[in-house]
Structure formats: structure tokens, C-alpha cells
Amino acid sequence: MAKRERSRHAIKEEVSRRIHQIDEVADDGAHIRVPDPEPHERDAWGRNWDMDYFGNARGYEASIRSVVDDVRDEFDLVDDPVTRVPNPFGD
Template sequence: MAKRERGRRALQDEVSRRIQQIDEIGEDGAKIRVPSPQPHPRDARGRNWDMDFDNLHGYAASVRAAVDKVRDEFDLNEALENRAPNPFGD
């Protein structure tokens, strides 16, 4: 299955949304600053970007799992950053 492509901001927003849905983070009212995705050469799992977080205060495993799910679903395409969003999805 081909991955959908997103720009940096869209990926950052999607990761943020998923992190806030993690029960322990939501229940604790924790605020996690989501960094901009950083491109890298495609790895063995076909991923072309990642995020480095600071100070996850015990949420590292949950946040990493959320980020990795988004990395599995979406490729970073920086050319999409300046394109107007499509209100109808893909």
C-alpha cells in the first residue's frame, strides 16, 4: 500500500493530535511540544522522516509508538508545505 504524503506542518499536527489521544497524557493534562519532522533517507521500514523530542517526562514509549504509527502511514513531502490544504481529504 502506498503511503500518503504530507508536508511538515500536517505531520506535526497529526502527531500532536494522536499524542493528545494517549490516555495517560490526556488524563495527566500533560503538554507535549511536538517538533517539526526531520527528513532522512528512507530506512529499512520505508520511513523518510522522524522526530526528536525533549523532556517527555515518562511518556517516551507512548509518544514513540504514536510517532512510529504516523511514520508508517505518511511520507514527508516538503513540496506540499506551500500548497493549500484540500478540504476534501486526499
């Protein structure tokens, strides 16, 4: 199945939504700071982005990693056309 393409913002929002639905995070009322996804060359699993350095994540690392990996399997990171700066020289 082909992955759906999403912008940085959309991926960040989806990861945040899923993290805050983790039972232990929700039960504790924790607010996890979610970083922007960082692009990288496609890896052996076909993933082209990752996330590191979540804020207030102590004790939830394994659950967060599971969420991030699930989202990485579902979505490819694409350039956000709104934030892409056009080349003034046209090449």
C-alpha cells in the first residue's frame, strides 16, 4: 500500500494527537512537547522522516517511539509548498 503524503505540520499534529491518546499519558494528564519531523534519506523500511527530543516524555519513551514508528509507516513527509522558498533564478 502506498503511503499518504503529509506536510511537516500535518505529521506533527497527527503524532501529537496519537501520543496524547496513549492511556498512560492521558491518565497522567501529561503534556508531551512534540518536535517537528526531520527529513532524511529513505531508509530500509521506506521511511523518509523521524522525530527525536520530545519534551516531558520521561517514562513514556517506548510508547512514544511506537506511535512515531506507526505514523512513519503510514505517511511520507513532503515539502510544504507554503514554506518552500522559490528559487529566484528558476533553476
